[in-house]
Amino acid sequence: MIPELGQFALVLAVCLSLCQAALPLAGSFTGRTDLMLLARPAAAGQFVFVGLAFAILAYAFLTDDFSVLFVAQNSNSVLPTVYKFTAVWGGHEGSLLLWSLMLASWTLAVAFASRSQPLEFTSRVLGVLGIVSAGILLFTLLTSNPFTRLLPYPVDGVDLNPLLQDPGMVIHPPMLYLGYVGMAVPFAFAVAALLAGRLDRNWARWTRPWTIGAWLFLTCGIALGSWWAYYEVGWGGWWFWDPVENASFLPWLMATALVHSLAVTERRGIFKSWTVLLAISAFTLSLLGTFLVRSGVIQSIHSFANDPARGLFILGLLLLISGGAFVLYAFRAASLESEGGFHPVSRESFLLANNVLLVVATVLILLGTLYPLFIDALNLPEVSIGEPYFNFVFLLPMLPLGALLGYGMHAAWQKMSGMVLLRQLLWPLVLSVALALVLPFIFFGTNSFMTVVGLAAGIWVALSSLVMPLGRALNSDAVRLTRAQWGMCIAHLGVGLFIIAATVTSGYSVEQDVAARVGQRWQLAGYELEFRDLRQIEGQNFTADEAEFEVRKDGRYVAALRPQRRDYPVREVVMTESAIDATAFRDVLIALSDSVGDGAWAVHARYKPLVRFIWIACVIMALGGLLAATDSRYMRPKELRAGVKPAVGVPLEEGGR
């Protein structure tokens, strides 16, 4: 009975989302305030019912209701409780429901935070969000209903995929989806501006914190995914250019471009149509990502769903939502007038370069991701594209981006002397090149062209991010940095640290695959490993072979690592649980693979310098985003209006409340 209530809640949510899509939009064009005022209650109601459906599905999982097909497919009575809950999004149907819940949450947040914005504008934004929501909810109900019953129902379920029985999987999907789906908000703002045929700096000021918000969740989500892959499936790799990874990374690149383009639009009233195009593209890539992941058209290590009907539905949705927005853009973009110009050496130019380079990276990665699809459609010999392609086409635009980033941060708006800029940043430039040449020798004893280039870029970006905070700290008379400026410096410091970490990990990791017996000792990058013991252990829903390795350095004990090879009997799946000794500056990772006969076991051993900094850097980037998004000019618009330039005639409260 209770699962049927969940289905009923979903149906009600669809009805409310259709109301939210149709009525406020109609009202905004006919000037009927009563229709426009329906947007907020519809959004709130939709949130309540999607939330209810989600809660009911979670309840079905927690109570082991295997008469629900989705529960039977993704859970088991002996599954640990926390994974019973996270199994809600461990499969296709549930993760769509999570998608909808995230969208409903963003919509609700927009509905309540937009009270100071014109009602006409808000109702268009909420109307567009309603269309997206209706599409996804209908998709869920019609092709992937999580409440479908299974009769006669089984005594027990087939268990959650053991790969997903992991703490990383508890928070990775919700974070990623918050970011993914959050891109719907700038998309809706962009479409609303196009519908109105005008876009002012206030628009950019409203849109920017939402975009940064979605961006920071996406950043954390991608970082969590990388971390999970690193210890769970990658055995030391942290990025694979897998289509599903690309599906989340492409919107991230676009969102990054959008955040920077919005800065120009907010500050100077230019790049308007470009900003709108980026906002539409970013969400289109999110939808495309959903299509790629959910339709199974591209083979990937993540592809769970493999249903052409679902793929077709999402493709239709993609054409309707993004296609519609692009058509609207084609007709209306010309009406978005620029409010001024800029000099070749100026903040605007650097941000333009940022956008061009990020878009180039996005296009080339998209090409590599979709190419196998095109080839397949043309019935040509099947191909796949290797990691070296992606590494190359990503680095190609990112290296100039890193070089320009330091200057861009310190360039003045509108016009600036190039010489002043060069002189101001001379010491970070010299220092970064010098350190890049010397540091690898001190720590690793060798050097290569790519590590020097990567390190120089990373140190340069990090140092130039510190120039502003250090300068203010040394000169007590200087104006204090605003929260947004702190955000910018910290986020870019994160970028610098990321480049350094990625360079060092890629250049100086040591990887060994050995056949080892108990008692065997060998060297890994200055560490001595000893295979000490092997035993059988029992987990809650698995049995495992557990090995014990002792790690020593210079004869001193460092750590004991216990990697496992787990056997999950319900799904007849074998899983390798790697063991890691992690410090801030290096990881030693050991994974136990098969028994190779004669008492020997296949063992992976990895030494990964600075690999932790890859994820720490992402967190620092996101932290910078958080500071920037919560700047006082977004939080307290009234005070801003008294301080800076007057806003372009937007009343604070509008509509017949």
Next chain:
Amino acid sequence: MRARHQRMIFIGAVGLAMVAAAGLAYKAFKTNLLYYYSPSQVLAGEAPVERRFRLGGLVVEGSFERVTGTLTARFLVTDLKSEVEVEYNKTFPNLFQEGKGVVAHGTLAADGRFVADTILAKHDENYTAPEVLESLAGSEAWAEE
């Protein structure tokens, strides 16, 4: 600068960057393209000799053997018409099993063996790569199963 000039500079910059990137990317693209071949195609001599490619099919039951105590292992891959011997000396992914689908990346040795540097097995234990299914689809033995 007027807005018109700006737009022209902008479009010029985008265009130039795109062309430059496209040229370099094309080169990377060409060198990293991996073609797929089935065991029958390999035996028919259609597969390249010195270039890496992907070989896919099913692991023949009972064909897996390991040089005891080392990582080196050999097995046969079949499309149910022909068989090719594959050699691999790294650790196998967990989902690798006899009778199940496999995709191997590597090169063809002079003696006709396929020396793999990567063996792919997918997250889903029911997963079979689409092109593997396709090359199996032509065979009747598969249809009966």
